[in-house]
Amino acid sequence: MVEFALVLPLLLLLLCGICEFGYLFSHQILANNTCREAARYAAVHYKDDGASAVEEQVKTIIQKNSSNFNEQITIPKEEEIKVVLTIRVQLLTPFFKFLDDGGGYINLTSQCTMRIE
Template sequence: MCKTRISRSEDGAAAVEFALVLPVLLLLILGLIEFSLVFNSQISLTNAAREGARVMAIQNDPAVARAATINAAPSVNPAVTAGEITIVPADCRAGDTVTVTIDYTADLLTGFFGDELGLRGQGVMLCGG
């Protein structure tokens, strides 16, 4: 059986290569985690805005539509507030369209890509049910 022996000059080469690659690998993994969390928040905001627009189109009550919007995004942390929700127009007449917009500031986990990121979820429905 033939054994290959690494010469003394190459003993630490694997450790040096690992030390050079490790920061890039960690940055990629943390970026993937950060992107996944932000993408999940974006989908939740868009679905919540769509739900708020649906409730406004059916019930024509901005307070109920805001409550439905907030309740439709339970996984968003910190929670959506009524001040982040815009409903246009405030009176939904049959044949018009109502737009519910959520302007949300997401806190980023790692801080490598900034502290916050502005997200917007929007839903549009035809009034009158």
């Protein structure tokens, strides 16, 4: 009983860490894939549709994947388009409060730059 009481906090911390890391990692992958998909669409369709139409479609692509994204789309001056996404994710467990930026949330950022085709 005493040994279990000594080991239980470590096991809970390990279990919560695994769950938290997996949750944050899945959101980072979502942000990376969404950013890449939006940048690819913009790079392919920029010359055909124009800047404003492409920007609206990119915002639609981003909002389709998650409504929590804050996007920043840089319209190119030369031959590249840049999409930066930031997602605010709520932490699952209270054990990792040192990671958050206040209120139990953490910001994950992804960016992608592609040449215009």
